[in-house]
Amino acid sequence: MTANTYQSSIISNQFSYSTRNLWSGILFGVGLAAFLDETLFHQLLHWHHFYDKSTTDAGLVSDGLFHAFSWFATIGSLFLFADLRRRNALWLTRWWSGVLLGAGAFQLYDGTIQHKVMRIHQIRYVDNLIIYDLVWNITAVVMILAGAFLLVWTKKKMKKHKGEQRD
Amino acid sequence: MISTSHIHGQTTGAELSEWVQILLALPFIFALILYGAAVFFSRQRQRPWPFYRIVLWVLGIACALVAVGGPLAQLAHMDFTMHMLGHLLLGMLAPLLMALAAPMTLFLRALPQGQAKRLSRFLKSWPSRVLTDPVAASLLNVGGLWILYTTPLYQEMHENSYLHVFIHAHVFIAGYLFTVSMIYIDPTPHRNGYVYRAVTLIAALAGHGILSKYIYGNPPAGVPVDQAESGGMLMYYGGDGIDLVIVFILCLHWYRSTAPENSKVNNMAKPFETDPA
Numbered sequence: 001m002t003a004n005t006y007q008s009s010i011i012s013n014q015f016s017y018s019t020r021n022l023w024s025g026i027l028f029g030v031g032l033a034a035f036l037d038e039t040l041f042h043q044l045l046h047w048h049h050f051y052d053k054s055t056t057d058a059g060l061v062s063d064g065l066f067h068a069f070s071w072f073a074t075i076g077s078l079f080l081f082a083d084l085r086r087r088n089a090l091w092l093t094r095w096w097s098g099v100l101l102g103a104g105a106f107q108l109y110d111g112t113i114q115h116k117v118m119r120i121h122q123i124r125y126v127d128n129l130i131i132y133d134l135v136w137n138i139t140a141v142v143m144i145l146a147g148a149f150l151l152v153w154t155k156k157k158m159k160k161h162k163g164e165q166r167d
Numbered sequence: 168m169i170s171t172s173h174i175h176g177q178t179t180g181a182e183l184s185e186w187v188q189i190l191l192a193l194p195f196i197f198a199l200i201l202y203g204a205a206v207f208f209s210r211q212r213q214r215p216w217p218f219y220r221i222v223l224w225v226l227g228i229a230c231a232l233v234a235v236g237g238p239l240a241q242l243a244h245m246d247f248t249m250h251m252l253g254h255l256l257l258g259m260l261a262p263l264l265m266a267l268a269a270p271m272t273l274f275l276r277a278l279p280q281g282q283a284k285r286l287s288r289f290l291k292s293w294p295s296r297v298l299t300d301p302v303a304a305s306l307l308n309v310g311g312l313w314i315l316y317t318t319p320l321y322q323e324m325h326e327n328s329y330l331h332v333f334i335h336a337h338v339f340i341a342g343y344l345f346t347v348s349m350i351y352i353d354p355t356p357h358r359n360g361y362v363y364r365a366v367t368l369i370a371a372l373a374g375h376g377i378l379s380k381y382i383y384g385n386p387p388a389g390v391p392v393d394q395a396e397s398g399g400m401l402m403y404y405g406g407d408g409i410d411l412v413i414v415f416i417l418c419l420h421w422y423r424s425t426a427p428e429n430s431k432v433n434n435m436a437k438p439f440e441t442d443p444a
Contacts, residue, residue: 064377079418
């Protein structure tokens with residue numbers, strides 16, 4: 001196999017596993033955001049509280065479901081990653097778009113619905129909480145936008161490639 | 168028996184009597200002997216059994232024994248945090264270690280053909296199908312815990328020895344069924360898909376985590392606030408730690424089952440595969 005055909009076979013692998021690349025990234029992103037939330041904000045900084053008396057029942061359920069899901073997602077996404085690698089189908093740009101989308105979406109949900117509406121806990125128990133909330137949620141939006149940009153970019157690349165093959 | 172129950176002033180019943188501890192310990196000692204005998208008979212038929220599985224079984228039995236009898240069981244009867252430690256050992260760690268020891272595979276190897284067939288028929292029967300269904304096993308396991316900690320049952324368990332025996336037996340059996348319903352180490356005639364098991368596992372893990380935090384905020388009757396808080400956190404993080412292993416093994420089995428054919432990696436994965444029955 002020449003270098004050129006090898007390269008093109010990898011690209012065709014990447015395209016046929018584009019969905020798996022994206023999902024591996026999304027799940028890893030959700031897991032990463034939850035993992036950082038737990039280690040950094042709960043365990044190291046002690047900003048977040050394990051349990052806040054003002055938590056609604058819905059908040060307790062939502063927190064539990066997301067915690068369990070992200071726990072599974074972290075491990076599952078890494079096995080998906082390994083699967084893509086052994087198939088020579090890993091497409092890092094696509095994967096990163098998923099990571100940014102997953103982490104951003106989780107952080108935005110955590111920062112708006114879970115912290116504010118369901119009141120599971122606040123980012124930090126201080127007076128100027130609004131600044132923390134803004135930084136938290138703007139970071140989330142930036143991640144989502146960056147992820148969406150990469151997602152569109154990879155989609156365009158796939159379309160262009162299909163067009164070239166037809167010509 | 169040493170009486171320390173009234174030092175903290177929070178005990179809700181009598182001491183944990185010796186016969187209760189012995190009654191709960193006996194089945195595990197019996198299981199240890201049974202496993203040892205099966206290893207012996209399996210070897211006699213020139214079918215050696217991996218040493219690490221024996222270690223897993225012994226460790227699993229040890230976890231269960233520590234939880235049902237002796238100093239930890241005594242402390243657990245009075246201190247909720249210790250109770251939760253015992254619960255993690257009896258309901259989660261012991262079942263996991265024992266499931267990884269593949270007892271059914273060993274028994275099928277060790278038993279004479281007729282009895283092996285009977286065991287295999289039992290594994291294929293409909294009751295075994297129902298009990299090892301992920302949803303049924305999760306409900307038995309996590310649902311049982313919800314009933315125990317959100318009703319007066321927890322307090323009554325301290326006053327009634329029969330209830331104590333029943334609940335502890337249930338915690339172990341439900342934990343074991345839950346583990347084998349999620350990861351297939353032994354021959355499993357009633358198999359479920361990866362997605363079904365994954366979704367159920369996430370739901371069960373969530374149910375466990377939610378209950379932990381609920382206990383933290385709403386101590387069961389007779390449990391002081393500080394113990395409910397530390398016990399709830401122990402349940403939360405301890406459960407995470409043990410479930411991590413179950414999730415990892417479930418994902419690993421998926422990874423192997425989808426290995427692309429004719430690839431080098433495929434051949435590399437084979438030595439790790441679970442023993443065929």
